[in-house]
Amino acid sequence: MKRARAISLARIPGYREALQAAAEQEFKTREDNFLAFDTVISGEVVRCLPLRDYVALTRCKSPFLFRREPTHFDLEHFLWTLSPVTEKWNDSEGWRKIKWFPTFYQFEKEKHRRRVRLAFQLRELEKTLVTNESETDQPYVLPESHPLSIAFEAAFDYIAKMFFDLPSAGGGPESGLSYLTAWFDILQSEYKMPSEEIWRMPIPQLLSRLKAIQQRRNPKIPDFNARRDALNQQVQRALKDPITRAQLLKGEFKFQLN
């Protein structure tokens, strides 16, 4: 019987360099995530996604979380929910306790909406859509260079960064618990944190802590490293096809690092 032959990863031309670059990117992303910096999406500042806002976006079925095609209304809502301005109306900030202050909420929201519409040229886009609908039966395709396309891509990148360090999941029996119950239980049993602190915890910090707890409790589970694993996926796919396999072994294959 012919035995399976292995290819050393270190001998694939360009792999070491790509691996090094992946490791650097992973380090940077993890550090940024733990520091929970604000991010700028096409000129709009958004906070590092806290658990509370993640749940809010999930309940609203934000397409950015479910990787579905978004509309500009979805983007407006997404940017507003994560805007640092909305923090003023959260309970712990205290502004809500002043009775006349909520009126400013609508004012701030409208100001934000106008700014976003101007930045993403939504008025012009709506006119183009109306013209397109009356003149042709073809659906309008948003150019990649349009500010709205760029913002959509940036929003999806932001979500990918927030979920960079997902703890691994196995095929065990169902717990019968909400993911929130499980997350609160794990964090509070390990760190004795008040619930409010967990609600306000940025998702990247929360997930990386869950991953650290998982690794400490069960050191035998495999390590996952998003960018390095993506490189190995590219190797797997390239080796499946005779043409890309030859390119990979000759050093003609270009590794993609996102």
Next chain:
Amino acid sequence: MDQTFGEAFNEGLGHGGFAVTIRGEEYVFDPFNKANESQTIIQRGALGQATKKAGVLTDRNSSATVQLPVDGGGNPIPLLEGDTFQDPDGNDWWVNGLSEERASGTVWKQQVSLTQRLNA
């Protein structure tokens, strides 16, 4: 590359990793850690002192994290006990222990233990 203290603390590049075709699917073993068992042979003199010394390799075992291929629906195609392959050094291996498959995002992995196959 400039490396900070933080990067040096717990970040390492995989070692000994390789890709191999098993049952027509591509598996990536990374990292792949060999644990070689050896015995030291000592010939002693009249006073019990070592006069000749040599080592002999008695057995090879290894463990690895395996990145699994997926089917069209994104489901993993796990390794099976009894799967065999040859590593890049030409050693033949037999899969004799497996963990359950675990996923993070679209990536699936399995921990495996292997024993050298000498009758290949």
